[in-house]
Amino acid sequence: MKRIAWILSLVILMAGCAPTYDKQEEKLMQETQENSQREKAIVPKYSISDEYYLPLVREDEYVPSKARGIIVRQIDNRLDIEEMETGLRRHSKAVYDPGEYFFQDGQYLTTDILDDWLDRKENSDGKNGTPNGLNPSLKLGASEEQYRDNPVYLSHILEQDFFKKTEENVVDLKGISIGLAMKSQYEFQVEKWGASYYEEIPRDELLTQGKKMAQKVLERLRKMEDLQDVPIMITIYQQEAKSSVVPGNFVAKTTVEGSDMKISKWETVDEKYVLFPSDEAEQNYKKEYEDMVDFQNDVANYFPNYIGVVGKGFYKNGELVNMEVTIPIEFKGKAEIVSLTQYVYSLIMENFPNYFGIEVKIESHEGQESLIVRKQGEDKPFVHIYDK
Known part of the structure; x- marks a missing residue:
């Protein structure tokens, strides 16, 4: 078997540190048995999350x-x-x-x-x-x-x-x-x-x-x-x-x-994506369907420029793992965005259990306005309101 190897020339592992963006990375070299030429390559020292793989990169360029x-x-x-x-x-x-x-x-x-x-x-x-x-x-x-x-x-x-x-x-x-x-x-x-x-x-x-x-x-x-x-x-x-x-x-x-x-x-x-609202959701996923209908009604009653709510639920072995929700609105000012975001945050805290993750995107014709994310098992969501 032709052997592809990456020779490690410098190892710097920094656990528990906040990421920086000065390209401090783990240096690597590539070598084959056919010749002794070595090609520079790197592995980024910091990972976005333990859920992601660190990529191999050559000469500061992504390898497609x-x-x-x-x-x-x-x-x-x-x-x-x-x-x-x-x-x-x-x-x-x-x-x-x-x-x-x-x-x-x-x-x-x-x-x-x-x-x-x-x-x-x-x-x-x-x-x-x-x-x-x-x-x-x-x-x-x-x-x-x-x-x-x-x-x-x-x-x-x-x-x-x-x-x-x-x-x-x-x-x-x-x-x-x-x-x-x-x-x-x-x-x-x-x-x-x-x-x-x-x-x-x-x-x-x-x-x-x-x-x-x-x-x-x-x-x-x-x-x-x-x-x-x-x-x-x-x-x-x-x-x-x-x-x-x-x-x-x-x-x-x-x-x-x-x-x-x-x-x-x-x-x-056993995996499946389900659209909310939909006939399939109403027939086969009644509890989550009713929760989403209540959520939709709460948003509609609170916000006059509301357009609709669309959810995409990811099920694994018959259990809801994650729900992605998009709320399209008519943009009428930053104050309304902040107010709606705070209101949706409270609805998540009060009405959605944390046995599944949830991600809510509030969008207007100008793009995404805010993001609310709560990972599976966590108590409080992360919130970000975009400045434009």
């Missing part, structure tokens, strides 16, 4: 993914893009502890590789698709029924890399995480510039296809020299329709140890 930007081309809904990226890091924490591992955007799955893998499998006449395409093959001139029977299931493969400092005071690649973005709704055109058709993809079908593709992805990754004996976490993400106002969610994950070539078992992931 080798497939930078392709996710925007492949996934239509920006909410899905954000959730897939942040959610993959969230699930990675269970495998790669942020206190021990450093983070880097994917360096092995390049744009060319993903364009090849995300295509359809080459058909029998060789006129459509690629030999390595993971999506079902389809002949040119296929009918609407053939399109529906052979949807494009896989839209994107996201890679994240994790490094760990070893006893020899070097940092090596010690794991990668892979996210497979699977469509829950397939949009297609039978004729170029023709009408668009839609085919809903059931979760069971999505999972079956995703697991088959995950096995193929694992086998291909193992053929890459650097990844032959590295642990690999693989997740399956179910996208929402591109018009959805909430993102999709992860539905399954697995971790294979270094050198393993086969996925032996999968773990079901």
Whole structure:
């Protein structure tokens, strides 16, 4: 295996200090077995939070993914893009502890590789698709029924890399995480510039296809020299329709140890985003729905320039973990912003229990006016009113 190592030249760990911005950082060097050239790199000394990974950076510059930007081309809904990226890091924490591992955007799955893998499998006449395409093959001139029977299931493969400092005071690649973005709704055109058709993809079908593709992805990754004996976490993400106002969610994950070539078992992931207000929320999440309706009415009665309240609840294993709330208003002056912010703060303190986190954004046509955040388990929210 070709070894990628980061030689540590200076370690300065400052625990419990307030962050400064003078670029005091932990200096690192990169070295490969093929040559002795060393390339300067750094790890920021301060972390925003214990919840975040420290990134690896070279020559004072962020190292972008080798497939930078392709996710925007492949996934239509920006909410899905954000959730897939942040959610993959969230699930990675269970495998790669942020206190021990450093983070880097994917360096092995390049744009060319993903364009090849995300295509359809080459058909029998060789006129459509690629030999390595993971999506079902389809002949040119296929009918609407053939399109529906052979949807494009896989839209994107996201890679994240994790490094760990070893006893020899070097940092090596010690794991990668892979996210497979699977469509829950397939949009297609039978004729170029023709009408668009839609085919809903059931979760069971999505999972079956995703697991088959995950096995193929694992086998291909193992053929890459650097990844032959590295642990690999693989997740399956179910996208929402591109018009959805909430993102999709992860539905399954697995971790294979270094050198393993086969996925032996999968773990079901029970996560879901719910829109408030909505019919789904009223039917399936009645307690939180009623609380949000009461909150909405309280704000409407207090503030004359109120437009509405929109909430996005994140549920894990059937329990509410976090609620993001947006309050759009008509801006009529800073005094009104301060007053409304104080009032919403009091509503949170009095009416919302702290077993879930809550984040409230008060926004006007001029942008965000204030922010109220209370993390899960905390008693008092953090408040910030923006100066403009």
